[in-house]
Amino acid sequence: MEERIDVFLELFREPLPDHLVEIEAYARENNVPVIGRGTGDIIRYYLRSVAPENVLEIGTAIGYSALFMREYLSVNAHITTIEKIESRYTLAENNFKKYDKDNKITLIKEDAGDAIEKLRDNGNKYGVIFLDAAKGQYPAYLPVLVDLLETGGVIITDNIFHNGAVINSRYAVTQRDRTIHDRLREYMKDISEHEGLNTLILPVEDGVAICQKK
Ligand code: SAM
Numbered sequence: 001m002e003e004r005i006d007v008f009l010e011l012f013r014e015p016l017p018d019h020l021v022e023i024e025a026y027a028r029e030n031n032v033p034v035i036g037r038g039t040g041d042i043i044r045y046y047l048r049s050v051a052p053e054n055v056l057e058i059g060t061a062i063g064y065s066a067l068f069m070r071e072y073l074s075v076n077a078h079i080t081t082i083e084k085i086e087s088r089y090t091l092a093e094n095n096f097k098k099y100d101k102d103n104k105i106t107l108i109k110e111d112a113g114d115a116i117e118k119l120r121d122n123g124n125k126y127g128v129i130f131l132d133a134a135k136g137q138y139p140a141y142l143p144v145l146v147d148l149l150e151t152g153g154v155i156i157t158d159n160i161f162h163n164g165a166v167i168n169s170r171y172a173v174t175q176r177d178r179t180i181h182d183r184l185r186e187y188m189k190d191i192s193e194h195e196g197l198n199t200l201i202l203p204v205e206d207g208v209a210i211c212q213k214k
Contacts (some may be wrong), residue, residue: 052127
């Protein structure tokens with residue numbers, strides 16, 4: 001049913017530009033995890049409704065979602081995106097050279113934990129933050145991300161169900177995944193109970209959380 005709904009929804013989606021279709025296909029063939037079309041719908045919706053001047057992405061991979069977001073930015077808006085793995089950010093850089101000719105995207109090649117603290121300490125603010133990396137770190141990142149967010153801005157977090165495993169008892173997940181399982185549950189509790197955030201958790205694809213700063 002889910003697959004059929006997705007095929008059906010595709011009829012109503014704005015077509016993706018050719019370069020994004022190509023990068024998406026490359027990612028699929030090379031096992032690079034990138035946002036699905038459903039998560040893309042949510043991001044597009046918020047980019048248009050919030051119309052942020054500045055967007056922050058944590059987890060660039062090969063640049064697909066940053067280039068996707070670039071399509072829906074207002075004229076003078078800018079994206080800062082963070083990736084720490086060299087093999088990934090090298091491909092992202094090549095994609096940005098080809099498809100971000102007017103330099104709307106800045107790539108930070110660094111661990112996200114360090115990078116977001118520096119961005120905060122330098123007084124940066126963002127209208128939309130897309131969180132798509134290092135799931136085990138999400139509870140630790142949250143206070144910094146809330147500081148980085150403008151009032152009325154949103155944090156969009158992808159894959160919070162961790163391939164569905166988050167709904168299982170922690171004893172049903174493998175030892176290796178237990179820390180991520182615990183941290184994602186902690187993150188869901190933190191964003192749901194946070195007094196400064198209005199939170200919506202959507203069962204779209206692998207779970208998407210939207211937190212708007214009050
Ligand atoms: N947002 C991308 C897209 O949809 O095109 C996909 C991002 S992928 C799911 C997650 C990325 O986060 C990986 O490329 C991984 O190397 C990166 N990552 C994981 N932990 C990180 C960290 N602590 N700092 C920076 N990047 C990190």
